[in-house]
Amino acid sequence: MNQDVCAIVVAYQPELSRLNGLLAACRPQVGRLVVVDNGSDDAGALTAACHAHGCDFLPLGDNRGVAAAQNVGVAWALARGCRRCILFDQDSVPAPDMVARLAEALDDLLRQGRTVGAVGPCQVDERDGHASAFVRFLPFRVARSRCAEDAGMPLAADFLISSGMLFTVEAHAAIGPFDEALFIDNIDLDWCFRGRAMGYGFFGVCAARLRHRIGDQVLRLGGLGSVHRHAPLRQYYIMRNRIALYRRPHAPAAWILQDLPRLVFKFALFAVFIAPRRENLAMMLRGLHDALRGRMGRLN
Numbered sequence: 135m136n137q138d139v140c141a142i143v144v145a146y147q148p149e150l151s152r153l154n155g156l157l158a159a160c161r162p163q164v165g166r167l168v169v170v171d172n173g174s175d176d177a178g179a180l181t182a183a184c185h186a187h188g189c190d191f192l193p194l195g196d197n198r199g200v201a202a203a204q205n206v207g208v209a210w211a212l213a214r215g216c217r218r219c220i221l222f223d224q225d226s227v228p229a230p231d232m233v234a235r236l237a238e239a240l241d242d243l244l245r246q247g248r249t250v251g252a253v254g255p256c257q258v259d260e261r262d263g264h265a266s267a268f269v270r271f272l273p274f275r276v277a278r279s280r281c282a283e284d285a286g287m288p289l290a291a292d293f294l295i296s297s298g299m300l301f302t303v304e305a306h307a308a309i310g311p312f313d314e315a316l317f318i319d320n321i322d323l324d325w326c327f328r329g330r331a332m333g334y335g336f337f338g339v340c341a342a343r344l345r346h347r348i349g350d351q352v353l354r355l356g357g358l359g360s361v362h363r364h365a366p367l368r369q370y371y372i373m374r375n376r377i378a379l380y381r382r383p384h385a386p387a388a389w390i391l392q393d394l395p396r397l398v399f400k401f402a403l404f405a406v407f408i409a410p411r412r413e414n415l416a417m418m419l420r421g422l423h424d425a426l427r428g429r430m431g432r433l434n
Contacts, residue, residue: 136237137165139300140216142207144200146172148224150179155227157187163233166216168192170203199317199432204296208311212303219306223297225347228255235342236300239288243337251309251326251334252301254294255342256281268338269293271388281340288337292386293326298344309334315430319368320375324382331384361400366413369404370433373397373421378430 141164143156153169161167167189171180173196184191192210194203204221211219218240220233232255240253257266267278268291279289299322309329312321326336348362364372376397379385405415424430 135163135165136218136233138215138217139164139220139233139237140166140168140207140211140214140218141220141222141233142204142211143167143169143222143224144172144203144207145169145174145180145224146197147174148180150183152227153180153224154183154187156222156224157183157189159227159230160222160233161187161189163228163230164220166190166211166214168207168210170194170207170210172197172199172203197432199314200296201312201314201316201318201321204321205311205314208303208306216303218300218302220298220300221296223346226297227260227345228298229343229345232298232342232344233300236298236339239337239339239342240300240302243288243335249334250302251305251329251336252294252299253288253337253339253342254291254300255298255344256338256340257295257298257344257346260345260347266295271386271392273388274391276392279338281338286340288339291336291338292330292389293323294336294338295346295348296322296325297346298342305329305334308332316375316378317371317430317432319371320379324379324384327379327382327384327386327389330386361403363404363408366410366417367433369414370417370421370424373401373418374425374430375421377422377425 141160145153169180169184169189169191171193173194174180177193181191208219236253236255240250243250265281267280268289270277270290271292309325309332313324316324380390401418405411
């Protein structure tokens, strides 16, 4: 067990069976575990689940968004003397040694004198076993490092998915809080890009594994790659926040150059080919409109 690590789980209307699986897998690996809840309907059931697994429950009473819940969790951990934090989405399940693998890699990198923003695990989609790559954004292309290529050393990455991301409280204080204006999507991108602009490195650890589920469905498009299918409301946040990030000074130009065509492609894909097309189109257009006029935060 890594006693100085606090695990922060952000919850919103979770499936109790999945949340119990996450808590059971995570609790033996960390010194502290807190569930920060964004106003779920059945707070009593969540309280009972946390009590059963020996972890703390912190209800926010309303849906304040993922970034706000993460910031509350980090502040909670800091007040209790934790020196490192690891984030989890409610749809993730860590391997039994995941936290130890990440902590070891982080310690090794710090001993080497590296300025580390965070380390993260190899994300494995539980639906098809597909392991995601760690990516670097180069001019006009994306360099993908697959864990099968080199499982023995941390792989440099330009960003990490928030679920499973381990960082020191010092790195978090230097980079700053997660941006609550983004509410739910692209929070990890923004934080990692901010850290990269300040000279912090981010690293993927192939030996650390996390079973994860992104979106309602994964659509494999052959040579065109894959996309995650989200509900229309999420399409709003994805479109709005992506455009907002393009306009931020810490967003890498190499990322914008390759991501903008992908955003246009996904706009056409979800507006024309993937149901519910009309709702997808309406929410993406609303997200574009709000991004251009600077309207952020929760969509009411």
